[in-house]
Amino acid sequence: MPTNCAELAQIEASGEVDDAFPDTLKEPILRWVQFSTIPRLDYLVDRVFEVILVPSESLKMNADPSQEFKHDFYPGENIVVIDNNGGRNPAVIREKIKFAARLRPDNSVESPAYARYYVCSINRPDEATLVDTAQLVRERKTFTKQRLRSFLKKTIDHEAWSGAPWCVKPKVAEEYRINGEIPPHLTYENQMLQRKVNLAMKKQNDFEGQLLNFHPGLPLLKPKGQKNKQWSQDLARLTDEYQRALAANPELSKVPQEQFIKGPNGFVQVNGFHPLAAKGHPKPPPPPPPPKYPIEDLELAPIRDKPPRPAMKFLSDDIPMPGPVSHALDSGLFMRSVGPLLETWDTLNVYCEVYQLDSFTFDDYVEALQLTSDTYHCQLLVEIHCAVLKKLVNDVNDKNGQVQISLPESSIAESGDSSLAGDSALPSPTPEPEIKPNGRTTRSSLAKSEAAELRKAGHSPAVETRVHCAREMEQSTRSYDWKARLRKRDFKDGTWVYIIVGLLYQLSSDSRRRKSCDEILSKLAPTDQEATVQTAISQYPLTDINTRVKILEILCMLSLETKAIRNYMEDCTNNMTDYRKERIDMQRKRKAA
Numbered sequence: 001m002p003t004n005c006a007e008l009a010q011i012e013a014s015g016e017v018d019d020a021f022p023d024t025l026k027e028p029i030l031r032w033v034q035f036s037t038i039p040r041l042d043y044l045v046d047r048v049f050e051v052i053l054v055p056s057e058s059l060k061m062n063a064d065p066s067q068e069f070k071h072d073f074y075p076g077e078n079i080v081v082i083d084n085n086g087g088r089n090p091a092v093i094r095e096k097i098k099f100a101a102r103l104r105p106d107n108s109v110e111s112p113a114y115a116r117y118y119v120c121s122i123n124r125p126d127e128a129t130l131v132d133t134a135q136l137v138r139e140r141k142t143f144t145k146q147r148l149r150s151f152l153k154k155t156i157d158h159e160a161w162s163g164a165p166w167c168v169k170p171k172v173a174e175e176y177r178i179n180g181e182i183p184p185h186l187t188y189e190n191q192m193l194q195r196k197v198n199l200a201m202k203k204q205n206d207f208e209g210q211l212l213n214f215h216p217g218l219p220l221l222k223p224k225g226q227k228n229k230q231w232s233q234d235l236a237r238l239t240d241e242y243q244r245a246l247a248a249n250p251e252l253s254k255v256p257q258e259q260f261i262k263g264p265n266g267f268v269q270v271n272g273f274h275p276l277a278a279k280g281h282p283k284p285p286p287p288p289p290p291p292k293y294p295i296e297d298l299e300l301a302p303i304r305d306k307p308p309r310p311a312m313k314f315l316s317d318d319i320p321m322p323g324p325v326s327h328a329l330d331s332g333l334f335m336r337s338v339g340p341l342l343e344t345w346d347t348l349n350v351y352c353e354v355y356q357l358d359s360f361t362f363d364d365y366v367e368a369l370q371l372t373s374d375t376y377h378c379q380l381l382v383e384i385h386c387a388v389l390k391k392l393v394n395d396v397n398d399k400n401g402q403v404q405i406s407l408p409e410s411s412i413a414e415s416g417d418s419s420l421a422g423d424s425a426l427p428s429p430t431p432e433p434e435i436k437p438n439g440r441t442t443r444s445s446l447a448k449s450e451a452a453e454l455r456k457a458g459h460s461p462a463v464e465t466r467v468h469c470a471r472e473m474e475q476s477t478r479s480y481d482w483k484a485r486l487r488k489r490d491f492k493d494g495t496w497v498y499i500i501v502g503l504l505y506q507l508s509s510d511s512r513r514r515k516s517c518d519e520i521l522s523k524l525a526p527t528d529q530e531a532t533v534q535t536a537i538s539q540y541p542l543t544d545i546n547t548r549v550k551i552l553e554i555l556c557m558l559s560l561e562t563k564a565i566r567n568y569m570e571d572c573t574n575n576m577t578d579y580r581k582e583r584i585d586m587q588r589k590r591k592a593a
Contacts, residue, residue, distance in 0.1 A: 021151045024077040027176045029148075033156055034178055035165040035186060044166065045149045073117060079136050081119055081129075090139075091119040094128055145361055163191050315366075331370060337546045340553040341366070347556045348384060354568045355387040355559075369545045374538075377494070381548075386491045388555045389499060391562050393486040401487030404562040408509040468521040470505040472531035473498075494537040500551060501525055501536045507554070516550060523547055 029048060038044045073079055075096055081089045095118040102110040117136065118128045155172045158164040165186045167173075173180045184190055291300060316335040333341070345365050352359050360380060368380045394402045474481065482502025485495060501524050508517035523543050529535045559565060 021147055022077065024074040026151070027178075028072070028074065029152075030155060030168050030172065030176055031178060033152065033166050034168050034173075035183060037163060037165050037186070039162075041149065041153065045145055045152060048152070049145055049148055072115070073133070073136055073138075078139070079119070080139050081121075081131055082135050082137060090122050091129075092122065092125075094118045094120050144364055146364070159188070161188060161191075164188070331366065331545065333366075333545050333549075337549045341369075341549050344549065344552045344556050347560075348388075351559075351565060351568065354564050355391065357383060357387050366545075369548050372541050374541055382491075382496070384552070385496050385500070385555070388552070388559050389486060389491075389496060389503075390489070391559045391564055392503070392555075393483060395489065396487040401483075403483065404564070405558050406561070407506055466527055467518050468525045469527050469529075469531040470501055470508075470521045470525040473525055473533070473536065474502055474505055476531060477533065494540070495533060497524065497540045498533045498536045500555075504551075504554070513554075516554070520547060520551060 032051070033044060033048065036044060038047060073093055073096070075093050077093050079091060079093060081091045083089065097116045097118075099114050099116070101113040104110050115133055117131055117133075119131055119136075120126075120128050156166045156168050158166045165182060167180060167182065168176075168178050170180060172178075314335075315331060316333045316338055317331065318335050342362075345362055348355065348357060348365075349359050364380060368378045368384075371378045371381065392403070392405050394400075394404065477498075482499045486499050491499075501521065504517045504521055504524075508514045508521065524536050524539050525531065526535075526539065529539075
């Protein structure tokens with residue numbers, strides 16, 4: 001792409017970020033992140049996202065309303081008003097009134113500061129209502145972490161040294177009248193000076209700890225390894241200084257009695273030192289080793305006199321364990337679908353270059369799968385399905401649209417072949433009469449023959465119930481089936497749903513996948529409706545998140561069999577080998593230098 005086109009695309013993308021981000025929140029966010037010392041941009045995004053966006057459930061808890069600006073809203077901001085019945089009404093803040101805190105004569109807070117807002121409903125913009133802070137909440141869909149990260153990446157920057165504060169760019173700071181002068185204690189010179197002071201204090205504390213070794217009543221502590229000549233010289237010098245000081249003031253050799261405390265099990269403990277074992281008693285047990293991180297939270301031992309752990313949060317609705325739990329959101333997701341949900345999200349992000357998809361967050365992925373609307377189609381959901389389907393069958397101009405996966409034989413083709421074979425076949429001969437044995441018939445032989453007849457009757461094939469009309473739907477479009485549509489990339493107006501129906505119907509011929517495919521097809525192609533392409537398209541928005549996760553799981557598992565995924569994995573392995581060789585060469589050159 002030429003340079004001017006790239007610049008135009010970058011300017012256009014930055015304009016889209018500015019338009020998508022709420023204008024009323026730009027200034028408070030920039031003022032909050034100004035001179036922040038959070039090292040990574042991702043951590044800063046997470047912190048700002050937690051500070052600004054608060055779920056409505058947290059408003060019912062005893063939260064501190066003055067904590068930063070969690071419960072602070074601004075005029076012109078789009079919010080949601082929660083009425084007394086729990087209903088959520090979208091509105092816009094027209095005016096904000098602040099009330100200062102009331103203090104007692106001893107400067108203690110009698111009543112904290114609070115604010116009230118005049119809000120206008122979107123449906124009735126001429127009517128204003130006075131509400132409290134507890135009735136307002138921000139909608140999580142106002143902006144995502146990706147938008148917030150893009151906005152902060154465009155507006156703030158920091159220098160390339162450890163501990164450098166984030167600063168708003170001069171143009172943006174001038175627009176919002178934000179002070180850009182870095183505080184003195186955050187400058188590079190003061191930070192380096194503070195580190196030197198801390199290092200000097202640490203050395204001084206180590207020196208004072210060595211002096212305590214010369215006390216006549218305490219054991220001599222020696223460092224590990226006795227061949228350190230420098231340490232021996234320092235030890236001799238300090239010993240001479242201590243002997244001269246002891247000769248000048250003999251009181252230094254006396255140890256105050258209050259420094260010794262009689263401990264349990266006959267141990268004598270000195271204030272500030274580890275317990276020493278008395279004569280005739282065993283040594284005290286060593287302290288437990290500190291935990292090695294990273295470690296699971298559940299493996300940590302409980303700490304006494306500490307606040308209890310918060311209740312566990314589950315993404316699914318069916319809770320797998322009893323006890324106090326907290327639901328993050330009413331998702332409608334079952335626990336059996338959580339594993340495939342994470343696996344599909346991870347697969348789509350790991351192989352995003354092969355699928356030609358942009359990376360997306362797990363929150364956006366879950367919200368896209370939960371969307372059920374007949375009028376609005378989620379662009380992320382459509383792109384995911386179409387991108388995965390493209391890898392299963394090549395384009396019509398690429399190797400004549402070759403299928404990249406192994407599929408079972410279609411039952412429609414088998415039925416057609418069998419009907420043709422049945423028309424041309426000869427009439428079947430009449431069955432021969434059964435030859436009875438010449439032996440004598442007894443009661444035991446009669447019982448055996450009756451049991452054999454019952455077993456034959458039990459093995460007779462049962463009549464299968466019809467659970468979907470995918471077969472009729474496939475027969476009606478046999479001249480332009482799902483493979484032909486996929487080769488021509490005919491995805492418009494939701495026809496990718498019909499392609500999924502045709503693919504699942506052919507996969508249902510495999511006995512291992514029949515149960516899961518029939519369960520999905522019973523919802524996309526129900527028997528009580530007409531077997532047309534529009535039926536499949538109209539039925540997909542009615543499916544729940546569990547069915548959609550199951551569809552994506554099947555598609556992702558099929559795409560992993562394709563050559564595109566295998567070639568990508570081989571390229572990554574070769575690149576990793578090259579990087580490893582370069583690192584070994586660099587280390588070898590560094591040692592030789």
